[in-house]
Amino acid sequence: GAVVSQHPSWVICKSGTSVKIECRSLDFQATTMFWYRQFPKQSLMLMATSNEGSKATYEQGVEKDKFLINHASLTLSTLTVTSAHPEDSSFYICSARAGSRDQPQHFGDGTRLSIL
Amino acid sequence: GESVGLHLPTLSVQEGDNSIINCAYSNSASDYFIWYKQESGKGPQFIIDIRSNMDKRQGQRVTVLLNKTVKHLSLQIAATQPGDSAVYFCAGVTSGTYKYIFGTGTRLKVLA
Numbered sequence: 001g002a003v004v005s006q007h008p009s010w011v012i013c014k015s016g017t018s019v020k021i022e023c024r025s026l027d028f029q030a031t032t033m034f035w036y037r038q039f040p041k042q043s044l045m046l047m048a049t050s051n052e053g054s055k056a057t058y059e060q061g062v063e064k065d066k067f068l069i070n071h072a073s074l075t076l077s078t079l080t081v082t083s084a085h086p087e088d089s090s091f092y093i094c095s096a097r098a099g100s101r102d103q104p105q106h107f108g109d110g111t112r113l114s115i116l
Numbered sequence: 117g118e119s120v121g122l123h124l125p126t127l128s129v130q131e132g133d134n135s136i137i138n139c140a141y142s143n144s145a146s147d148y149f150i151w152y153k154q155e156s157g158k159g160p161q162f163i164i165d166i167r168s169n170m171d172k173r174q175g176q177r178v179t180v181l182l183n184k185t186v187k188h189l190s191l192q193i194a195a196t197q198p199g200d201s202a203v204y205f206c207a208g209v210t211s212g213t214y215k216y217i218f219g220t221g222t223r224l225k226v227l228a
Contacts, residue, residue, distance in 0.1 A: 044160070102214070105150075107159035108159050
C-alpha cells in the first residue's frame with residue numbers, strides 16, 4: 001500500500017519551455033502533497049507543500065511563479081516548471097501523506113529534468 | 117536553524133554483518149523521526165519511524181534507536197544484504213510545522 005506514482009520519470013526539453021510533472025497517490029487519498037528538489041549527491045530540499053483544494057505554500061527562496069503547483073484532487077498534484085532554464089535541471093520528487101500530519105510521507109520515484 | 121546531519125557520508129559493510137547508520141539533529145523540538153532508503157534514480161522508500169516518546173523501535177531486520185539527551189538516532193540493519201546498498205536518509209519532523217528536515221545521507225555499500 002501507499003504507492004505514489006510520478007510521471008514522467010525523465011524529461012529533456014529546450015530552454016524556455018514549460019514542463020509539467022504529475023504526482024499521483026494510487027491507493028490512498030492524499031490530503032497533502034509535497035514537492036522536493038534534489039541535486040546530485042545531496043539531500044532533499046522541500047520546495048512547497050500543497051493541500052487539496054487550496055494554494056500551495058512555498059518555502060523561502062522558491063519562486064511560486066516559476067514552479068506552479070496544483071492539487072486539484074485528493075490523488076493528483078502537478079508541478080509545472082515554467083520557462084525552464086538549464087539551472088532548473090534537477091531531480092524533482094513528490095511525496096504524499098494520507099490523513100493526519102503525524103503520518104509518514106510516501107515518495108514517488110522522482111522526475112529527472114534536463115534543460116538544454 | 118534546524119539541521120539534521122549524518123556522521124559519515126559512506127559506510128562499507130561486509131555482507132552478513134550488521135550496519136549502523138547514525139544521525140544527529142539540532143532541533144530539540146523535533147518529535148518524530150523517519151528513516152528512508154533511496155536507491156539510485158529512485159525516490160526515498162520508507163523504512164521505519166519513531167516518535168520522541170520512544171527510545172527504540174524494531175522492524176524487519178531494522179532497529180531505530182533514539183537518544184533525545186544527545187539528539188542522536190541510529191538505524192541498525194541486521195545481516196546486511198547486497199540489496200541494502202543505497203543511500204539512507206534520516207528526517208526529523210517538528211510537530212509545529214510537520215515539515216521534514218532531511219539529513220545529508222549516508223551511502224551504504226555492501227561488500228560481497
